[in-house]
Amino acid sequence: MSEIIKHIEDPVLDIQKLSIAYNKDKYAVTDVNAGIKRKRVTAIMGPSGCGKSTLLRAINRMHDLYSNIVIDGKVFLNGEDTSELSAIHLRRKIGMVFQRPNPFPTMSIYDNVLAGYKLNGIRLKKTQRDEIVEETLQDVTLWDEVKDSLLKKGTFLSGGQQQRLCIARALAFKPDVLLLDEPTSALDPVATKKVEELLIKLKKNYTILLVTHNMSQAARISDFSMFMYMGELVEYGKTKDMFINPLDKRTEEYLTGKFS
Amino acid sequence: MDDMPAYSLRTRIAEGRDHRVVKDKLLSILVIVFSAITIFPIVLIIGKLISKGYKQINLDFFIKKAPDTYEAMTALNAGEIIPGGILNGITGTLLMVLMAALIAIPLGLLIGIFLYEHGSKKYAGLIRDISDILQGVPSIVLGLIAYFWVVKNITHGFSALAGSTALAIMMLPLIIRSTEETLKMIPDSIKEAGFALGVPYHKIILRVLIPTGFSGLLAGILLAISRIIGETAPLMLTALGSMEVNFNIQKPTSAVPLLIWEFYNDPNMVDLIWSSSLFLMALVLILNIVTKSIRSKK
Numbered sequence: 286m287s288e289i290i291k292h293i294e295d296p297v298l299d300i301q302k303l304s305i306a307y308n309k310d311k312y313a314v315t316d317v318n319a320g321i322k323r324k325r326v327t328a329i330m331g332p333s334g335c336g337k338s339t340l341l342r343a344i345n346r347m348h349d350l351y352s353n354i355v356i357d358g359k360v361f362l363n364g365e366d367t368s369e370l371s372a373i374h375l376r377r378k379i380g381m382v383f384q385r386p387n388p389f390p391t392m393s394i395y396d397n398v399l400a401g402y403k404l405n406g407i408r409l410k411k412t413q414r415d416e417i418v419e420e421t422l423q424d425v426t427l428w429d430e431v432k433d434s435l436l437k438k439g440t441f442l443s444g445g446q447q448q449r450l451c452i453a454r455a456l457a458f459k460p461d462v463l464l465l466d467e468p469t470s471a472l473d474p475v476a477t478k479k480v481e482e483l484l485i486k487l488k489k490n491y492t493i494l495l496v497t498h499n500m501s502q503a504a505r506i507s508d509f510s511m512f513m514y515m516g517e518l519v520e521y522g523k524t525k526d527m528f529i530n531p532l533d534k535r536t537e538e539y540l541t542g543k544f545s
Numbered sequence: 546m547d548d549m550p551a552y553s554l555r556t557r558i559a560e561g562r563d564h565r566v567v568k569d570k571l572l573s574i575l576v577i578v579f580s581a582i583t584i585f586p587i588v589l590i591i592g593k594l595i596s597k598g599y600k601q602i603n604l605d606f607f608i609k610k611a612p613d614t615y616e617a618m619t620a621l622n623a624g625e626i627i628p629g630g631i632l633n634g635i636t637g638t639l640l641m642v643l644m645a646a647l648i649a650i651p652l653g654l655l656i657g658i659f660l661y662e663h664g665s666k667k668y669a670g671l672i673r674d675i676s677d678i679l680q681g682v683p684s685i686v687l688g689l690i691a692y693f694w695v696v697k698n699i700t701h702g703f704s705a706l707a708g709s710t711a712l713a714i715m716m717l718p719l720i721i722r723s724t725e726e727t728l729k730m731i732p733d734s735i736k737e738a739g740f741a742l743g744v745p746y747h748k749i750i751l752r753v754l755i756p757t758g759f760s761g762l763l764a765g766i767l768l769a770i771s772r773i774i775g776e777t778a779p780l781m782l783t784a785l786g787s788m789e790v791n792f793n794i795q796k797p798t799s800a801v802p803l804l805i806w807e808f809y810n811d812p813n814m815v816d817l818i819w820s821s822s823l824f825l826m827a828l829v830l831i832l833n834i835v836t837k838s839i840r841s842k843k
Contacts, residue, residue, distance in 0.1 A: 376743035387734040
């Protein structure tokens with residue numbers, strides 16, 4: 286028997302009555318309420334244009350960059366109101382990985398992992414740097430592939446390796462939450478599989494929020510799933526339950542491929 | 546037509562009888578012809594400069610200052626090549642271009658970055674328009690302006706500083722435009738990667754965007770330099786020219802294009818016109834080739 290998640294004990298993220306509009310009357314996300322469970326993978330699914338990426342980007346306040354976006358409601362990170370934190374500090378606690386791999390083209394693999402420290406002017410000793418780079422690249426299962434070419438540019442790597450490098454860059458700060466915006470949509474099946482295995486491994490230590498339009502990906506790796514449709518959070522529950530026995534008719538239609 | 550078997554069309558294409566094949570060939574020939582027409586004048590110019598100018602090009606040409614008309618006349622009458630070189634022009638050009646670059650590069654980069662960031666705002670459009678208009682102002686008018694600003698009020702006489710001012714105003718719009726265009730070419734995803742790491746905006750510009758666009762920015766600067774290096778008219782009203790090698794920015798100074806003009810006005814110096822022009826042309830060509838290779842490298 287599936288159930289709609291109404292309340293999550295001690296959530297990492299707590300989204301409350303969140304609505305987002307790109308211009309005044311056109312809401313991309315309407316009245317979303319959800320708590321995100323610690324050290325689990327939560328997938329946000331839905332057809333294109335349903336607002337899933339918009340919702341994700343509200344969490345680390347990437348919308349701040351565009352002045353015309355209107356946001357109502359609140360997001361709490363570990364009980365703290367994110368709108369009251371400075372965006373810069375907030376983004377250091379929440380890592381983000383994008384649809385297309387975007388390592389910094391002028392930086393080496395080594396520097397890309399440390400980019401968060403370097404660009405923020407945080408000085409580390411050489412031993413600390415080496416340690417962070419090795420540990421993080423181990424975490425994303427990239428170390429063995431690149432340990433002999435750490436000083437090469439990150440853009441020399443294959444797409445899948447670049448994406449894992451971007452995950453490493455986001456993890457180097459040991460964030461509370463890792464946001465992934467369709468991280469495998471630009472990758473081939475083999476690279477996709479590697480990233481998926483990585484995410485399953487990472488949930489031991491990190492809370493992962495994953496936007497995907499790929500249902501089978503959500504089924505494979507997520508513990509919890511949200512289904513969004515036209516800006517509305519239609520259903521939120523355990524992934525297993527939702528795939529076997531969806532409560533809402535729209536969820537069922539989506540999962541059975543009636544629309545996509 | 547519709548029920549024509551496919552093989553017959555294939556045979557027609559193979560035999561070159563299909564009208565699309567003919568059209569395609571015709572277009573290729575046209576492209577080659579027009580490319581040749583474009584290249585032709587350049588080949589003629591360079592050929593003329595080399596054939597007329599080569600005999601004056603020797604070591605002295607680069608390390609001695611320009612001769613006076615008497616020295617040149619004596620040499621001509623003795624059937625020798627004209628003694629001396631264009632050192633005063635080379636040093637003057639270097640001095641003034643360097644100063645112009647020092648003024649225009651930081652200013653141009655800053656304005657370009659500003660336009661990139663605030664591109665959609667009203668006053669950004671205004672600045673862009675002004676910069677475009679500036680690019681269209683005849684260079685002699687800029688020389689006149691520099692004459693009134695600097696020659697009359699600051700150095701109280703013709704000076705290298707006045708020349709650099711005029712050249713800097715010419716460089717400015719070129720650098721502004723190339724900076725804005727270069728930064729616009731950088732994908733937003735790179736910028737977002739920086740933001741997502743909690744990097745403040747000014748550091749993203751300084752440590753992400755500028756390094757990423759570095760080759761483009763450098764190419765824009767070099768192109769601007771190659772555009773002003775041959776400018777003559779504004780220098781006539783500002784730097785005036787000098788027979789001596791001069792590094793005092795408050796004194797009249799020569800430049801390669803100014804020397805070409807002076808040689809032109811002296812019937813004894815005709816040979817030097819060609820070699821100086823060859824030198825200037827080579828300089829601009831090299832700058833352009835370096836710019837191209839920097840652009841293609843990224």
